[in-house]
Amino acid sequence: MTLAAASDAGPLIHLAEIDSLELFSTFDTLLVPETVYEEIEAGGAPDGLSDLSYELVEADESRVGAEELDAGERAAIAVAKELEAVLLTDDLAAREAASDADIEVHGSLGVIALGYGRGLLDRSEAASRMRALQRETSLFVTEAVVERGIRMLDEQ
Amino acid sequence: MAAEISDRVREIAEARDLPESAVFERALERGLEDLWEDLVVARYLDGELGREEAIEHVGRTKVERAERERDVVEEDVDWGLNA
Numbered sequence: 757m758t759l760a761a762a763s764d765a766g767p768l769i770h771l772a773e774i775d776s777l778e779l780f781s782t783f784d785t786l787l788v789p790e791t792v793y794e795e796i797e798a799g800g801a802p803d804g805l806s807d808l809s810y811e812l813v814e815a816d817e818s819r820v821g822a823e824e825l826d827a828g829e830r831a832a833i834a835v836a837k838e839l840e841a842v843l844l845t846d847d848l849a850a851r852e853a854a855s856d857a858d859i860e861v862h863g864s865l866g867v868i869a870l871g872y873g874r875g876l877l878d879r880s881e882a883a884s885r886m887r888a889l890q891r892e893t894s895l896f897v898t899e900a901v902v903e904r905g906i907r908m909l910d911e912q
Numbered sequence: 913m914a915a916e917i918s919d920r921v922r923e924i925a926e927a928r929d930l931p932e933s934a935v936f937e938r939a940l941e942r943g944l945e946d947l948w949e950d951l952v953v954a955r956y957l958d959g960e961l962g963r964e965e966a967i968e969h970v971g972r973t974k975v976e977r978a979e980r981e982r983d984v985v986e987e988d989v990d991w992g993l994n995a
Contacts, residue, residue, distance in 0.1 A: 759995060848980060862988045869992025897985070898978050900954030905985040909993070 760785040760839060762813075764832035765795045766846035766895070767864045772802030773893040776885055779871040786810040787841055789831035791817060813839075822853040833859065846895050864889055865897070865905055872909060879909055953978045 761783045768788070771777055780786050788810045796805070815838075817830035825833075829850040836843035836859045843854045843861040854861040865886060872882035883906045889895055890902040921939075925932045949970045956966035957978065967975050 757995070848984070851984065860991075862991055863984065865985055866988030866992045869989040870995055871992075873993040873995065898953055898981055899950050900957050901978060901981040901985050903954070904957055904982060905989045908986065908989045 758784045760841040761844050762787040762832050762835040762841045763844040764829045765792050767844045770864045770893045770895045774888040777804040777808050779867050782870050782874050787813050787835050789815040789835050791831040792828040795828045825850050
């Protein structure tokens with residue numbers, strides 16, 4: 757199955773923080789809105805981003821009404837909606853706005869699980885990266901919840 | 913890391929006019945509180961502790977946040993394994 761994703765800044769930053777940007781190669785197409793790229797660049801582009809294969813796309817974020825979200829999140833939602841791609845975000849409010857707009861939405865932990873599901877990572881490496889995501893990045897997620905996600909890998 | 917901890921303890925002690933031992937004591941209390949809350953949430957999510965009891969220990973906000981995170985993570989992992 758062909759898999760296209762549009763990402764906001766969160767998963768790109770969080771997966772870069774644990775040297776896991778290569779997991780985006782599990783997608784056939786990765787779309788990065790220009791607004792998102794500018795946000796990332798403003799904070800200092802993470803190592804490995806230049807090696808990543810992605811399409812820089814323009815987006816009209818003004819068409820997305822969720823004003824509590826930042827411009828990058830709205831741009832990623834607009835692109836995902838227009839191109840029928842999966843939205844990648846680690847922001848709970850953006851996730852809810854996307855679900856309300858009938859967009860399939862997942863986060864960094866989902867990208868790691870996808871890497872495991874598609875054979876890019878073995879179980880031990882996937883678990884180790886999930887724990888690193890919780891301990892070593894700016895993503896806030898409760899430890900017990902991550903451990904629950906890791907146990908789900910064994911239930912496959 | 914050890915040097916960084918020492919530097920921070922010294923800086924906090926100076927800024928708050930506290931002995932360094934008091935800074936360590938407060939750090940231990942805060943850290944222990946975090947670890948305790950993690951344990952309560954883990955026991956609740958694993959079904960070893962009831963919802964009301966978990967709320968009593970860590971507050972409704974933390975329990976509801978953990979429930980939202982659990983739903984999101986389960987949804988994501990399930991998708992990742994089957995996409």
